[in-house]
Every structure is written in C-alpha cells, then in structure tokens.
Amino acid sequence: MARNEAIPTQGERVEKLAETRLGEEGSRRTFLKVLGAGAAAVAAGCGDTAPTTEEFFRQHYKKLTDKEKQRIFRRVEEETLARTGVQTHISDPPPIDGVEFAYALNLSVCNGSRRCVEACARENNLPDDPEIRYIRVMEMEAGSLDFEEATANYDHDKVPAKDKFYLPVQCHQCDNPPCVRACPVGATWKEPDGIVVVDYSWCIGCRFCVVACPYFARRFNWTQPSVPPERINPNQGYLSNRPRFKGVVEKCTFCLHRTRKGRLPACLEACPTGARKFGNLNDPNSEIRKIIESKRVYVLKEDLATLPRFYYFFA
C-alpha cells in the first residue's frame, strides 16, 4: 500500500537520509573526515553536484528562445542517459488556448487507499529516499474538518477505517497564489491554464514559497533526489517531471505533460473509487463544470482568498 511521507524525528532524519543516500559520505563520520581533509575538502567543494558552466549561466525559462530550449532539453536527456542508461524524452507542451484546468474530489467516496499518491510518485519521478510525495492524504475524524484532529501517517490493513474519512491534499493551483508572490526571483509563476509551475533551474532554494503555501503543497529537495532507472518515467515535461536536483523546490503540476496533451492526471487514473474529477473549467459541457455548478463544493481555507482550482464535494 502506498504510504505518505512519515513524520521524521529530527536527528534521525539527517542520519538516515544522509547515510542511505550518500553511503558513508553523508554521515557525521564524513564530517570528521572532512575536518581532517581540511583545505582539500574545501577545494573539492560541492564536487559531483556542482553546476556546469551552462547550468550556472542558464537564463530564466521565460527568457529562453525556442532554439535554446530545444538545446537544453536534448542536453538534459543526454545527462539522464549517461547517468541512468534510460532514454527519456523531454517535451514542453504549452498551455492550450481557452483552457483553464480545475480539479474536484468527492470526499464521500475517497477511501484513503493512497493509490493516487503512489501513481503520482511514479508518474512524476518522485524519489522514495528521501521520500517526496505531492499528495498527502489526511485521515479525518468523522464529523470534523479540523486538521488538528487528522493524521497523514495512518497505517491500517484496511481502509476506510471506521468513523474516519479521507481528505487528499495536493497543490491547489490557486488563482491568487501566495507562493508566486513570495518568490524573490520569479522562479515560480501561474500559467494561462491556471497551473502554477516552478523553473527548477532558476529557483534559489530560499523556501519562502514553502512557508507561504497554506496547503503544505510544496516540497524541497533537502538532498540530491534519485530514482532507480527501472522506475524512471521517460515521458517528461520540462516544467513538470523532468529530473530535479538538490536545493530546489517542486510541486504538483496537474501532470501538465499529460493534461496539456489531452490525457488525465496520473492520480485520477489510479483512483479506484472515481473520487477524482478533472477538466476544463471553460468548457460548459465538461464534467468538472457540471460538478462545480450543481454540487455543493467547497475549497480549503477559503478565508485566505487564495482562490483554489481544487474543489472538494460530497456526493
């Protein structure tokens, strides 16, 4: 069963992550080794993960010409191939004219299986260690919408548990996104179809957006993420599931590399109960439009005026 990211205890997390990810290199022992190595270590600096000259000077996504973009995409593909042996394909589908995406989730039928969490992780090349997950399924007390009574770390053999209901949270792609306002370098922005994206090559890793998000939707790469070659999804979008690196922020993009090509988000396809609905808000005949018009929908933390594109309803 898919599991959400467990709440780590401090200290343990550093040790565990550093040791498993980097072998001996990450542990405190290395710290002492580095201490001994002294100046040599300073010279080695960030070593293997240091940016190349091209990466260092790479311009903001919006300043790149189409030709430069193509060159960058090919280079990223080559790097992935050299590193993992997997031939990937990077595309960059633009927003479709007249389309504004929205998501709705039926809380009456969501059973907390967390299949969406796992499908999302595979689709978006999210690492297991350190575990990064875009969707967080909260197990709520029946009769209460209070998050303080909820837990994301439930681990039963059977879901749904008695007297509980489940409320999955992911990026709400707000129309008035506080994260975008917070970013000091414009590394994250709202696209015309409503999807909030991050330029992983421009983000400085200050995490002001993580602090600003009221939905706990943004994730930071505390260390170099890695996905085993057999698990890499080769169908990659430059602004969505392409390889990320340590020190930058990432988040759910409504699977824009799929949805902008007419497919559905991976989380929706994986849902065993049909709780998830997705579509074009501007199409009067779309299912999403009908749900928002006819069901009693609500959004989380409405008082913050973030205007989410992610609706919840009971039906």
Place this chain on the structure above:
Amino acid sequence: MVMTFIRFLRAAALAMLRGGRGYYLWLLFLTAWIALGGIAYVHQLRVGLVATNMVDQVPWGAYIANFTYLVGMAAAAVMLVIPAYVYDDHAVHDVVVLGELMAVAVLVMCLSFVMVDIGRPDRFWHLIPGIGRFNWPSSMLSWDVIVLNGYLVLNLYITTYLLFSRFRGKPPTKKKYVPFVFLAIVWAVSIHTVTAFLYSGMGARPHWNAAILAPRFLASAFAAGPSMVIIAFSVVRDRMGLPIKDEALNRLRQIVAVTMLINLFFFFSEIFTELYSFKDHAASMRYLLFGLRGKHLLVPYIWGAVALDVFAAIVFTTRRLYSHPEVLRAGCAAAIVGVWVEKGMGLVIPGFVPSPLGEIVEYAPSFTEFCVSAAIWALGALIYTLLLKVAVPIELGKLRLDPEAAR
C-alpha cells in the same frame, strides 16, 4: 585624493595587525570558529540542506532565526544616531561611529545567514536586480534584499567618510554626510519593518499574521541592540583606552529601560489576544508557551527568555542595580539572550507548528547548523574587532595621515 585614500586603507590594514598577545589569541579563537564553520558548510554544500534538521514542515530554522534577530541588531545603531544627531547629545555623538561600524559587521552576518540558508547559493546572482530576475515589488524578500544592502552601503559610506576625514585631520563637511545619516535613520526602521513583513504578510501562518509583529520587532531590537552596544563600549573603554563618557552609556541604559518594557508589553498583548479568544490561531502560541499534544520542545526556552527579559527590565529600571557596572552588564547579557530566543527560534519555529495540515514536527538545530551559525557569529565579531582596531586609534587621534599631527 585617491592616493590619500589608498594610504588610509594601508594605514587601516596595518592598524588591524597591531596588537598584543591577547589580541592575537582573540583573533585566533575567532578564526578557529570560522574554520570549523567553514568545514561544516562545505559538508552542507556536499550533501545538501539535509545536513540541517529542517524538513518540509519546518522549512526555516536556526539560520533564518539568527538572521531575523540580527536585522534588529543592525537597526539598533539608530538608537545612537537619534540622540547624537536629532537631540545633539554630545556624549553619544563622540561614539556614534562605533555603533555604525557595529551595524556594518552585523549586516555582514545577516547576509551570511541568508547565503548559508539558500539551497542554491550558486544562483545568488538571480537576486541581483538587472542581471537576475527580481520579483519586486510583490515579494517581500526582494524588498529585504534592497533595504539590507542599502543600509549596508549607507553605513559603510558614513563611517568611511567620517574616519577618513579624521584620518586626514580635517573636520568632516556636514553636507557630505549628515543627509545620509538622516536617511539611515529611516532606513534602519525600514530594514526591521520589512523583515517583520516577511512574516506578518503570510496568511498561511496565523502565528505571524498579526499587526503587532513589526512593532514588536522594533521594540525588541531597540532593547537587545543597545544592550550589545553597552557591552561593546565597555570593552572598548577598558581594553582600548577610548574615553567613552558615562553619559553615553547612561543614555543607552535609559533607552533599553523603555524599549524592554514596551517589548514585554507587546508580547503580553499578543499572548492575551491569542489565548483569550480560543481561536484556532492560538495553536502555535499554545505550542510555544505550554506545548501541544505532548510536544513541548520550546516551552523551557520561551519561559527562560521571558525570565531574562523581565530580569533585564528590572535591572535597567532600578538605580540600585544598574549603578553597578557588573550588574548592568548582566542585565545587558540577559536582554541580548532573552530577545535572541524570543525573536529567533521563539518566533520562527512556532510559525510552523502545527503545519498548515495540522501536523506537529518539532525542530532543533543540527550539529552542522550549530557550527555554521557559530562561525557566522565569530565572523561578525572578527569584522567588528578589526574595524574597531582602525576606528579607535583614529578617534583617539593616534592614527593620522600626517604622523606629526598624531598624538
């Protein structure tokens, strides 16, 4: 003129090297800390910020807590500038430049704490207006970049101009620096206001989303900052022989007496408003003061900080206590540490607990964070020491362009 300035810089560099064994041991001590922190930072660069104890639920920790506190420390130089320039307090006027130099050292610490906190320090140039992509005016962080660097430039200019003039034995031309001094007064208030707005502008974080935050920041800064200045000036007077008048220290003492009481009052007002109405908002405040659902890491710290603040307030307002220099210095130390806890970790961490989805993840700094933070403090102390080593002889008239004129 340019040649004279080069000679000034050379004389300054030589003055920094002059000193007894105690001085060199002090420099060695600070350098050792900086080296240790440098190694810790290289480790952090290699593995990433996983070397810290920060997590997605608590994305800012000791670095930003120290940064926030130190911005106030830098702003506190105005507590010397205002008496000196607005009220023509001559005793304070004699030493105001030493306060401004402290602001320079502290600002370097502030900027260092930001640099070590960001995940991609190689991309710092994205923040430079013109070359990078500056999200101004909507990001409060972009405002902070402007006001902090502007304040650093202002203080560097004012102090360099004054010391250079005295070095040449010429009285400074008022037109060339007084307008900047007044600009720096407004600017000092702005750096701490903008830093408070980083926090109070966040709808996602009810603990910070309060109008009292910026006033509280200023009050606490104007308590801790002058306390630090009192201690520094006492050391300069005793160790470096600069005759700082008691009136100057007394003026600072009076300022802290008022600001510390205001600070405590603001804190109390905030606690009352949060707790009396039993709103959801109060979860973070309850966590800070009493613990929440069995998690209470910060509780002893915040009550310790309150005790230190109260102790400082009593010392600074009771003649029988503050008239003893040792007790006064203890009061200063209490104010410095009390505000450091209350406005550093005591403000930043509860903003993340509980998380927006109600989770409670506690945070305490890692060994790496401790080493890097200590190194930045040592760096600030080193810079201030070196600057004083130049400024004090110039103020004493011992360091002059024309050696004949030197006393």
